[in-house]
Amino acid sequence: xxxxxxxxxxxxxxxxxxxxxxxxxxxxxxxxxxxxxxxxxxxxxxxxxxxxxxxxxxxxxxxxxxxxxxxxxxxxxxxxxxxxxxxxxx
Numbered sequence: 001x002x003x004x005x006x007x008x009x010x011x012x013x014x015x016x017x018x019x020x021x022x023x024x025x026x027x028x029x030x031x032x033x034x035x036x037x038x039x040x041x042x043x044x045x046x047x048x049x050x051x052x053x054x055x056x057x058x059x060x061x062x063x064x065x066x067x068x069x070x071x072x073x074x075x076x077x078x079x080x081x082x083x084x085x086x087x088x089x090x
Contacts, residue, residue, distance in 0.1 A: 025038070
């Protein structure tokens with residue numbers, strides 16, 4: 001059996017929220033203009049939220065890449081030092 005992936009659950013939850021919101025908008029007692037304004041505002045909020053989360057993720061990834069790069073450079077330097085030590089002992 002496949003291992004449960006939390007991201008799938010979150011995605012399904014968000015899709016359910018979206019469908020629920022859409023149904024609520026369709027049956028809500030608002031004028032067309034009010035509904036359009038509401039949808040536009042929620043769309044802007046959603047776009048801003050996604051943009052912020054993408055920025056946060058990008059920052060986390062940059063930090064992870066920087067740490068991995070530092071580890072590789074440290075390992076290369078350790079290899080060079082070990083090689084140099086072996087050569088000088090001969």
